[in-house]
Amino acid sequence: MIKKYYLLSPGPAPVPESVLAAAAVPIIHHRTPEFSKIFMEVTEGLKTVFGTKEDVYVLTSSGSGAMETAVVNLLSPGDKALTINAGKFGERWGNICKAYGVAYKEIVVEWGADYTKDQLSAELRANPDVKAVFCQMSETSTGAVYDIKGFAEVVAPTNAVLVVDGISGMGVMPCPMDEWKVDVLLSGSQKSFMIPPGLAYIAFSPKAWKLVEVAKCSKFYFDAKKARKNLLDKTTPWTPAISLVIQQKKALDIILGMGLEQMYAHHRILGDATRAGVKALGLELLARNPGNILTAVKTPAGIEGGKIVKTMQGKYMAYIQGAQDPNKGKFFRIAHLGYMGGFDVITALVALEMTLTDLGYKLEPGASVKAAEPILRENWA
Ligand SMILES: *Cc1c(COP(=O)(O)O)cnc(C)c1O
Numbered sequence: 325m326i327k328k329y330y331l332l333s334p335g336p337a338p339v340p341e342s343v344l345a346a347a348a349v350p351i352i353h354h355r356t357p358e359f360s361k362i363f364m365e366v367t368e369g370l371k372t373v374f375g376t377k378e379d380v381y382v383l384t385s386s387g388s389g390a391m392e393t394a395v396v397n398l399l400s401p402g403d404k405a406l407t408i409n410a411g412k413f414g415e416r417w418g419n420i421c422k423a424y425g426v427a428y429k430e431i432v433v434e435w436g437a438d439y440t441k442d443q444l445s446a447e448l449r450a451n452p453d454v455k456a457v458f459c460q461m462s463e464t465s466t467g468a469v470y471d472i473k474g475f476a477e478v479v480a481p482t483n484a485v486l487v488v489d490g491i492s493g494m495g496v497m498p499c500p501m502d503e504w505k506v507d508v509l510l511s512g513s514q515k516s517f518m519i520p521p522g523l524a525y526i527a528f529s530p531k532a533w534k535l536v537e538v539a540k541c542s543k544f545y546f547d548a549k550k551a552r553k554n555l556l557d558k559t560t561p562w563t564p565a566i567s568l569v570i571q572q573k574k575a576l577d578i579i580l581g582m583g584l585e586q587m588y589a590h591h592r593i594l595g596d597a598t599r600a601g602v603k604a605l606g607l608e609l610l611a612r613n614p615g616n617i618l619t620a621v622k623t624p625a626g627i628e629g630g631k632i633v634k635t636m637q638g639k640y641m642a643y644i645q646g647a648q649d650p651n652k653g654k655f656f657r658i659a660h661l662g663y664m665g666g667f668d669v670i671t672a673l674v675a676l677e678m679t680l681t682d683l684g685y686k687l688e689p690g691a692s693v694k695a696a697e698p699i700l701r702e703n704w705a
Contacts, residue, residue, distance in 0.1 A: 334515065335515040374509055
């Protein structure tokens with residue numbers, strides 16, 4: 325059979341054909357009015373997606389670069405931070421703090437479990453010297469989403485700032501930065517921003533800028549003040565990934581042309597259909613509060629977890645992702661974010677059914693589609 329490649333991973337995610345084609349143009353210089361025009365249109369579009377009046381800075385790096393930018397620009401060595409570690413990406417906050425000598429208290433949350441604003445409130449009362457709280461909107465290693473609006477409600481009245489990693493969550497679910505009083509919001513290009521990997525985005529509230537003014541962590545490339553100064557000249561401190569900026573302009577036209585509310589509704593339908601499909605196969609979700617970014621599914625008893633991913637990828641070329649360490653094999657992750665349509669969910673479910681049947685799991689062929697299809701059809705618009 326001709327085997328087609330199906331990218332069903334929570335980043336990098338698929339890119340629309342028109343956005344891919346937008347990069348196939350001669351390189352323009354970044355210190356020119358032509359580039360500045362596109363660049364400023366991109367930063368304006370990003371402000372809309374971020375729900376902020378503040379400037380959004382475009383960094384040439386993967387998403388983790390924006391995470392590092394947040395830490396080094398807000399804090400000084402010895403400052404105290406609170407990191408919520410509910411999976412691989414929450415753990416990264418702690419690792420970045422460690423690298424820069426920031427004293428951090430790590431709240432370890434079981435993978436897939438919830439963490440509430442009341443728990444955060446109690447933690448902040450017990451640690452009044454905390455300067456920044458670092459969390460994920462969507463913990464991509466587990467599929468769980470967290471109550472960012474609630475977190476912001478409890479952080480806003482304190483001296484601390486709330487830093488939200490929206491790398492996989494933004495564009496899929498709402499996180500209006502100004503309205504919710506999120507202090508630092510950041511994201512990456514390769515998930516729901518619908519372009520290839522290589523750009524990261526970050527915005528700071530006025531409360532966060534006060535910390536930036538006094539933060540002493542070492543930095544050079546990721547200096548927010550340099551980014552702020554250069555944006556006044558409609559440019560970036562360093563050579564940006566010019567082609568990606570051009571692609572982002574095209575992709576923002578698609579995203580904002582559709583409208584953010586429609587983007588969120590679209591992803592809700594894909595999430596509902598995927599969850600209904602896997603449940604119809606007798607499978608269990610990992611996350612207590614699953615988001616519409618991806619669905620993490622527990623490996624059924626009697627099947628070797630690694631084999632599901634290996635078969636889906638190797639035999640069917642359906643690139644779902646497995647679980648990361650230390651939970652390798654215990655669950656697998658089907659993404660439905662960014663440029664994915666309703667039939668991508670069906671592809672994932674059928675490939676999963678065929679894989680599970682290959683591995684000896686008993687199921688009724690088509691059962692997942694039977695559950696997912698009405699959700700797609702009734703909401704198709
Ligand atoms: C993908 C992702 C990251 C890491 O981004 P890179 O682009 O790989 O550096 C961080 N946080 C979350 C929540 C993510 O989904």
